[in-house]
Amino acid sequence: MATLLIKNIGTLQTPVGSFSHKGKEQGQNLKLHDAAVLIKDGIIEAVTCGGQLPCSEIQVDEIIDAQGNLVTPGLVEGHTHLVFGGYRQNEIPLKLKGAGYLDILRTGGGIMDTVRKTREASFEELYSKTKGFLDEMMSLGVTTCEAKSGYGLELKTEVKMLEVMKKLNETHPMDVVSTFMPAHAVEEQWKGREEEYIQLCCSEMMPYVKEHQLAEFCDIFTEDSVFNVEQSRVYMEAAKKLGFDLKIHADEIEAIGGSVLAGQMKAKSAEHLIVIDDKGMKALAEGDTTAMCLPATSFYLGATFAPVRRMIDEFEIPVAIASDFNPGSCPSLNLQFVMNLGYLKYRMTPEEVLTAVTINPACAINRGNITGTIEEGKQGDLVIWNAQDMEMLCYRFGSNQVMKTIKKGIPV
Ligand code: NIG
Ligand code: FE
Numbered sequence: 001m002a003t004l005l006i007k008n009i010g011t012l013q014t015p016v017g018s019f020s021h022k023g024k025e026q027g028q029n030l031k032l033h034d035a036a037v038l039i040k041d042g043i044i045e046a047v048t049c050g051g052q053l054p055c056s057e058i059q060v061d062e063i064i065d066a067q068g069n070l071v072t073p074g075l076v077e078g079h080t081h082l083v084f085g086g087y088r089q090n091e092i093p094l095k096l097k098g099a100g101y102l103d104i105l106r107t108g109g110g111i112m113d114t115v116r117k118t119r120e121a122s123f124e125e126l127y128s129k130t131k132g133f134l135d136e137m138m139s140l141g142v143t144t145c146e147a148k149s150g151y152g153l154e155l156k157t158e159v160k161m162l163e164v165m166k167k168l169n170e171t172h173p174m175d176v177v178s179t180f181m182p183a184h185a186v187e188e189q190w191k192g193r194e195e196e197y198i199q200l201c202c203s204e205m206m207p208y209v210k211e212h213q214l215a216e217f218c219d220i221f222t223e224d225s226v227f228n229v230e231q232s233r234v235y236m237e238a239a240k241k242l243g244f245d246l247k248i249h250a251d252e253i254e255a256i257g258g259s260v261l262a263g264q265m266k267a268k269s270a271e272h273l274i275v276i277d278d279k280g281m282k283a284l285a286e287g288d289t290t291a292m293c294l295p296a297t298s299f300y301l302g303a304t305f306a307p308v309r310r311m312i313d314e315f316e317i318p319v320a321i322a323s324d325f326n327p328g329s330c331p332s333l334n335l336q337f338v339m340n341l342g343y344l345k346y347r348m349t350p351e352e353v354l355t356a357v358t359i360n361p362a363c364a365i366n367r368g369n370i371t372g373t374i375e376e377g378k379q380g381d382l383v384i385w386n387a388q389d390m391e392m393l394c395y396r397f398g399s400n401q402v403m404k405t406i407k408k409g410i411p412v
Contacts, residue, residue, distance in 0.1 A: 002041055004380065004409045007053060009035040011387050014374040015355045018274060020290055020363040023316035027264040027351045029390075037071070039380030042408035047374060064382045064411065069403060070393070072354060073374050073377035074102065074143025074381030075311035075335050078361030079271050079292050081326035082147040082176075083130050083161045085117030088327045101301055101329060102225050102253060111151070111185040112331040114327050118151035118161065126164045133325070136172045137333050138412050141402045143381040144372075146322075146365045148219055150184030155205050158182050162214035166292035173407045177365040179247055180206070180215035183227055184233055198231050202238035210242045215367060217268065219247040222258035229257040236265045247292075251276040253303075261288030269320065269364040273306045274298055281307075281315040291317045291366040293356075294324040295341035301329055309347035320361040321346070321353070336393070380409035 013022055021028070032049035038060070039045060046054035057063060058155055092103055104110040117401035118126070130147075137145060147165045152158035169176040182201045190197040209215050218239035222232040229390055236246050245268045250258025252272035262270035270284055270409025271292040284291055293306040311317040321342045325333040335357060342353045362372030371381045384404045387393050405412050 002409065003062070003105050004039045004384075004406070005036065005053070005055065005060040006055065006064045006066055006071065006384065006406070007036045007063060008068060009037070009066040009071045011035070012037070012047065012049070012071045012374060013354060013390055014073050014298040015359040016373055016375065017359070018363075018368045019369070020318035020360045020368065021355045022318040023312065026312050026319060026355050026360075027349050029351045029354055033073070037380075039376060039409035042380055042410075044374060044376050044378050044380050046376060047411065051366035060116065064384070064404065067349045068388065070110070070385045070387050070389055071374070072383050072385065072390070073358040073372055074383055074405065075141045075357045076361040076365070076367070076408065077137060077142045077145035077335055078269070078320045078334065078364050079294060079321055079322035079324050080145055080147050081150060081324070082133055082145070083118070083126050083149070083164050084112060084114050084151050084327050085119070085126065087328065087331065088113055091328065102223075105185065105211065106225055108188065109117065110328055114151045115153055115185065115187070123160055123164060126160065128154060129151065129168060130164055131172060132166060133333055134172050134176070137335070138174060138405050139402065140334055140336055140400055141383040141405055143405060143407045144177070144362065144365070144367055146177045146179060148179040149215070150181035150183040152217070153182060153185060153187050153242065156209060158205065159208070159214065162209065166214060173410065173412055175367065175371070178215040179217040179219045180209045181246070182349070183237055185221065186226060194227060194231050198235050204240040206239060206242050210244065216245060217247050218244040219249065221249040222256065222261065223249065223252060224254040224256055229261050232258065232261055233265070234393040235300055235366060236261070236267070240265065247271060251280060259284055262289050268366070274303050276306065280409070281311060281317060284317045285315045289317070290360055291319045292361070292364060293319060293321050294330065294345065295321060295345050296332055297324045297330045298345070299341060300331075305345045308342075308348060312348070312352065318360050318363070319352070319356050320364050322361060337397055339394055340397040350394045353394055354390055380406060382406050
């Protein structure tokens with residue numbers, strides 16, 4: 001039986017429970033001082049505070065001294081496009097000359113450029129590149145992450161991406177939760193025939209992915225010049241019927257009604273929401289849909305920031321924040337930077353930020369019962385920080401503040 005004791009924790013800070021936190025609850029964290037955590041066979045066995053130890057030190061296999069620092073749950077990354085061929089640094093000069101994200105996409109660049117490179121890449125190339133990303137994410141404090149397909153736009157490449165995620169979930173310490181997103185862009189041959197492409201997704205691709213258990217969620221890019229609300233509704237209804245849970249890229253550039261649809265369809269999460277309006281926020285609240293907000297994408301696109309304060313205070317929507325890591329709109333997987341932006345740009349409190357990178361995204365990817373908080377019975381996923389409090393984490397940026405990431409009771 002492998003046991004790990006983490007002792008001398010200055011402050012252990014965590015949300016509590018296995019549900020998503022909204023309104024005032026978003027800002028409620030448990031804070032235990034002079035704490036210790038005992039993890040047995042990957043599961044949290046006991047949490048103590050006030051200088052008490054949960055067992056005698058000679059009973060355990062390994063002891064880590066947290067040296068009076070902050071310990072939080074392992075970070076949960078709720079939105080990435082982790083598997084892709086190539087990069088897109090060539091887009092920056094175009095952007096600096098004034099080309100918008102959709103302008104580049106409409107002329108066959110952007111996502112379509114990555115589609116070409118992902119089709120060309122072998123399974124092995126994608127696997128080793130993605131493994132490198134997971135290693136980097138773990139060194140930055142992430143212990144569970146979501147990943148989307150969507151750079152294939154045909155079954156063969158979409159499946160190759162999902163197989164990479166599946167194999168990494170089996171071989172890498174990171175828990176990887178897969179989302180199928182064949183409706184990520186409209187390839188030239190489908191322009192003007194988007195409904196037919198959606199039919200192909202629903203009647204051929206989704207059943208294959210379901211049958212081979214390659215993804216738990218389906219996602220779609222509901223946006224001007226991509227898929228409209230009616231096409232998205234057909235897609236989401238088919239996905240739901242097959243037993244997938246739903247996600248949607250909504251209101252990123254134009255508010256065409258994606259978040260209203262998300263609420264109506266009771267999607268687990270609606271993502272981006274940069275330009276969401278009151279109707280959209282009301283729908284998300286009614287659908288109990290998590291707002292997955294992506295501030296590093298706003299930063300990188302030079303866009304405005306989603307109205308997160310109103311989501312929390314007025315509409316009581318559970319808010320998660322994530323990186324959106326992808327080669328176009330956010331080539332960074334640093335969730336600590338996302339936390340800085342949550343604090344400074346969304347004006348969340350440090351407690352709200354912690355909820356937004358732990359239990360809320362965990363629930364949005366159906367993992368709230370096993371991770372996202374430090375409580376007895378949950379996985380031993382946690383981070384010891386080179387900082388004494390959340391205020392420090394949210395304030396310093398650009399450096400990695402992790403002292404040690406621990407996944408299922410094993411230091412990584
Ligand atoms: O969430 N908006 C659509 N998809 C991604 C970007 C993908 C890309 O540009 O490669 C996003 O920002
Ligand atoms: Fe995205």
